[in-house]
Amino acid sequence: MNNPVRRYPSQLASIMLHVKLGRPLFLLLLLSFAASEDSDFTYNGFQGVNLTLDGIAQITPTGLLMLTNETKQNQGHAFYPFPIHFKNPGSDDGNVFSFSTTFVFGIIPPYPDLSGHGIAFVIAPSRALPGALPSQYIGLFNESTNGDSNNHVVAVEIDTIQSKEFSDINDNHVGIDINSLNSSVSVPAYYTDHNGVGQNLTLISGKPMQLWIEYNGEEKKINVTLAPFNVDKPDIPLLSFKTNLSWIMKDPMYVGFSSSTGSVLSSHYVLGWSFNLKGPAKKLTLSQLPKLPRVGPKEKSKFLTIGLPIVIIVFVSTVVYGVQFIVARKRKFAELVEDWEMEYGPHRFKYKDLYHATKGFRDKELLGSGGFGSVYRGILPTSKIEVAVKRVSHESRQGMREFVAEVVSIGGMRHRNLVQLLGYCRRKGELLLVYDYMPNGSLDKFLFNQPKCLLNWSQRFRIIKGVASGLLYLHEEWEMVVVHRDVKSSNVLLDNEMNGRLGDFGLARLYDHGSDPQTTHVVGTVGYMAPELTRTSKATPSTDVFAFGAFMLEVACGRRPIEPQASIEDLVLVDWVFSSWSRGTILETVDPNLGTDYVVEEMELVLKLGLMCSHSTPAARPSMRQVVQFLGGDAPLPDPSSLGLRATGHVVGEGFDDFFMSYPSSFDKTFTQTQTSAAESLISTGR
Ligand SMILES: *[C@@H]1O[C@H](CO)[C@@H](O)[C@H](O)[C@H]1NC(C)=O
Numbered sequence: 001m002n003n004p005v006r007r008y009p010s011q012l013a014s015i016m017l018h019v020k021l022g023r024p025l026f027l028l029l030l031l032s033f034a035a036s037e038d039s040d041f042t043y044n045g046f047q048g049v050n051l052t053l054d055g056i057a058q059i060t061p062t063g064l065l066m067l068t069n070e071t072k073q074n075q076g077h078a079f080y081p082f083p084i085h086f087k088n089p090g091s092d093d094g095n096v097f098s099f100s101t102t103f104v105f106g107i108i109p110p111y112p113d114l115s116g117h118g119i120a121f122v123i124a125p126s127r128a129l130p131g132a133l134p135s136q137y138i139g140l141f142n143e144s145t146n147g148d149s150n151n152h153v154v155a156v157e158i159d160t161i162q163s164k165e166f167s168d169i170n171d172n173h174v175g176i177d178i179n180s181l182n183s184s185v186s187v188p189a190y191y192t193d194h195n196g197v198g199q200n201l202t203l204i205s206g207k208p209m210q211l212w213i214e215y216n217g218e219e220k221k222i223n224v225t226l227a228p229f230n231v232d233k234p235d236i237p238l239l240s241f242k243t244n245l246s247w248i249m250k251d252p253m254y255v256g257f258s259s260s261t262g263s264v265l266s267s268h269y270v271l272g273w274s275f276n277l278k279g280p281a282k283k284l285t286l287s288q289l290p291k292l293p294r295v296g297p298k299e300k301s302k303f304l305t306i307g308l309p310i311v312i313i314v315f316v317s318t319v320v321y322g323v324q325f326i327v328a329r330k331r332k333f334a335e336l337v338e339d340w341e342m343e344y345g346p347h348r349f350k351y352k353d354l355y356h357a358t359k360g361f362r363d364k365e366l367l368g369s370g371g372f373g374s375v376y377r378g379i380l381p382t383s384k385i386e387v388a389v390k391r392v393s394h395e396s397r398q399g400m401r402e403f404v405a406e407v408v409s410i411g412g413m414r415h416r417n418l419v420q421l422l423g424y425c426r427r428k429g430e431l432l433l434v435y436d437y438m439p440n441g442s443l444d445k446f447l448f449n450q451p452k453c454l455l456n457w458s459q460r461f462r463i464i465k466g467v468a469s470g471l472l473y474l475h476e477e478w479e480m481v482v483v484h485r486d487v488k489s490s491n492v493l494l495d496n497e498m499n500g501r502l503g504d505f506g507l508a509r510l511y512d513h514g515s516d517p518q519t520t521h522v523v524g525t526v527g528y529m530a531p532e533l534t535r536t537s538k539a540t541p542s543t544d545v546f547a548f549g550a551f552m553l554e555v556a557c558g559r560r561p562i563e564p565q566a567s568i569e570d571l572v573l574v575d576w577v578f579s580s581w582s583r584g585t586i587l588e589t590v591d592p593n594l595g596t597d598y599v600v601e602e603m604e605l606v607l608k609l610g611l612m613c614s615h616s617t618p619a620a621r622p623s624m625r626q627v628v629q630f631l632g633g634d635a636p637l638p639d640p641s642s643l644g645l646r647a648t649g650h651v652v653g654e655g656f657d658d659f660f661m662s663y664p665s666s667f668d669k670t671f672t673q674t675q676t677s678a679a680e681s682l683i684s685t686g687r
């Protein structure tokens with residue numbers, strides 16, 4: 001060790017103080033010295049290492065630090081257990097010393113082009129990241145803490161998914177994050193070799209790579225350098241960023257890693273790690289690091305060399321049957337692929353895989369069938385990902401190209417309140433869409449028809465807020481405006497944490513494409529369709545808001561928007577809530593299953609907001625952004641009586657009779673009908 005006195009004049013001053021102040025203070029100073037001098041460690045593998053782990057992080061028997069373990073929507077943290085004094089002890093606003101760290105990591109994705117969300121090296125004020133979320137939050141922050149200067153968190157993200165909400169540049173980048181997932185600076189992953197030639201790196205290649213992070217406390221500059229495994233540290237850093245960390249870091253701080261998965265079961269590993277305060281991190285001994293698990297198919301067996309002669313005989317004798325079998329099989333697994341689809345390669349699933357995943361679309365795997373087709377549960381053969389496969393029959397090829405482009409673009413949407421679309425497959429007369437599997441099924445099952453398990457109010461309120469934020473994302477935060485067109489409780493699915501996720505978005509367009517452009521289709525579900533929809537048949541964000549209003553009332557009242565069993569005046573849920581509200585007894589409409597177990601203010605907010613959203617004049621409805629603000633308590637709800645609310649005037653017309661006859665037996669009844677006088681009379685007779 002160098003002489004600390006020469007390097008740290010402020011400590012020298014403190015030591016001299018003891019001459020005057022006596023022994024106890026001196027001991028104290030020695031102790032704090034010991035702590036800060038101890039911040040130098042090197043782990044070539046983590047076998048037997050004492051790290052503070054949480055979430056799904058673990059150390060494997062071979063000594064790999066496994067931050068995520070093939071569990072979806074989850075996160076893992078690993079911290080060095082001891083505090084590190086980046087500043088002179090106790091001087092919260094002092095200067096941050098230089099430090100340096102290096103680690104080798106590996107990301108093993110289930111698909112060559114699809115992965116979890118990445119790894120971050122973190123410096124944080126505690127050995128935990130409270131309130132942090134998985135998926136795009138990489139286990140660092142949540143919606144409300146992202147960007148908050150009270151976080152005091154510095155991270156270097158190795159990010160493998162592009163999250164537009166944090167302005168990510170692509171799905172393969174390294175960035176410096178200060179209190180926020182909106183990186184201060186980020187660049188695509190590459191390194192400059194010793195000949196000065198830049199080479200791209202794929203972070204999710206499944207191969208180990210090494211990262212170096214160095215901070216110069218005098219220049220106030222962070223360098224981040226990346227290289228493939230077994231390559232010496234490049235001279236030119238990937239990132240060099242000037243920032244005064246003294247503003248951000250407190251004393252003491254903890255160092256570690258955070259990682260998260262989203263819809264895809266990937267594993268994130270750290271193989272070795274070294275850290276040093278006030279000096280360069282020790283080199284890792286690469287040959288001692290544990291090996292990453294193999295990726296790709298298992299090794300071929302020795303069968304070929306031993307059994308080859310027999311195989312030939314068997315082969316010859318069965319070749320005739322074989323050819324027949326192959327022809328039949330080819331037909332069975334036939335799919336349509338055209339040249340223009342080549343660019344969508346990664347989003348295309350093989351029919352054969354989907355067939356095997358769903359055990360041949362067995363009835364036992366059927367999750368439900370709705371207006372757009374039947375949905376099956378499946379487990380993809382190689383990756384073992386659990387998926388939901390939706391079969392949509394589609395005769396016409398017209399518009400297919402645009403539709404597939406749209407499907408692929410929808411697949412790029414990522415939001416924790418949307419069901420992730422993973423890809424598609426096309427066959428003659430049929431389109432298959434592959435989604436994330438949602439273990440808890442759809443929300444309506446928890447609300448109606450003697451549910452097995454009842455949702456309490458806080459769960460319901462959280463689901464409402466979640467769906468609102470998903471819908472806001474579709475309307476305003478995604479690169480295109482997407483109108484959902486069929487918001488309702490049976491299209492809200494619940495993930496394993498009972499978060500509400502909106503499914504089936506953008507699909508209603510399927511019925512527009514490939515149909516005769518002269519006849520416009522009204523797509524939606526009776527009771528959720530805004531009155532103007534039957535006149536203009538033009539779905540807009542505002543018609544979604546209308547449906548969301550009906551949805552909110554549905555969740556609060558535990559009743560479908562149109563209740564066939566109710567008396568005529570209470571038939572339409574909105575009208576019933578409206579009349580109770582105008583009598584000043586709005587809480588009468590609350591789901592009786594909840595008893596009195598709810599927060600009155602929240603309930604009133606939801607019911608009144610439901611009425612506002614159901615306003616018959618589109619312009620009077622709030623936008624989803626306002627809805628989210630009202631629900632989050634960020635803006636006060638205007639007094640509904642000032643809004644000119646009226647009952648919708650839905651009156652039973654001829655069309656309803658047919659509807660009632662089929663209603664009780666139909667699961668997820670979706671109403672699709674050309675705009676004819678029948679549709680007119682169905683909804684708006686009383687207008
Ligand atoms: C690991 O470190 C923590 C934090 O200092 C300590 O409480 C714990 O006893 C240590 N465990 C072992 C096995 O050394």
Ligand SMILES: *[C@@H]1O[C@H](CO)[C@@H](O)[C@H](O)[C@H]1NC(C)=O
Pocket residue numbers: 055056069070071
């Ligand atoms: C991942 O870790 C969690 C918690 O430690 C455990 O319950 C789960 O079984 C693990 N999953 C796998 C695939 O190892």
Ligand SMILES: *[C@@H]1O[C@H](CO)[C@@H](O)[C@H](O)[C@H]1NC(C)=O
Pocket residue numbers: 130131132142143144145
């Ligand atoms: C975010 O995390 C903070 C800190 O733990 C917590 O207080 C807050 O409730 C969390 N917010 C959300 C939306 O999860």
Ligand SMILES: *[C@@H]1O[C@H](CO)[C@@H](O)[C@H](O)[C@H]1NC(C)=O
Pocket residue numbers: 146147148164165166167180182
């Ligand atoms: C992050 O970037 C997004 C998209 O540009 C922006 O809407 C959001 O306000 C930013 N958040 C923070 C905390 O800077």
Ligand SMILES: *[C@@H]1O[C@H](CO)[C@@H](O)[C@H](O)[C@H]1NC(C)=O
Pocket residue numbers: 188198199200
């Ligand atoms: C590296 O990636 C960038 C995009 O990130 C691309 O423009 C460039 O052509 C790639 N270079 C090589 C050598 O592949």
Ligand SMILES: *[C@@H]1O[C@H](CO)[C@@H](O)[C@H](O)[C@H]1NC(C)=O
Pocket residue numbers: 214215216221222223236237240
């Ligand atoms: C960061 O990289 C630059 C070269 O781009 C170098 O001059 C500087 O010394 C480096 N700083 C640290 C802290 O390594």
Ligand SMILES: *[C@@H]1O[C@H](CO)[C@@H](O)[C@H](O)[C@H]1NC(C)=O
Pocket residue numbers: 093094095220244246247
């Ligand atoms: C960096 O921040 C510290 C503490 O907040 C301050 O004392 C120092 O002057 C700053 N340095 C520069 C170069 O801005």
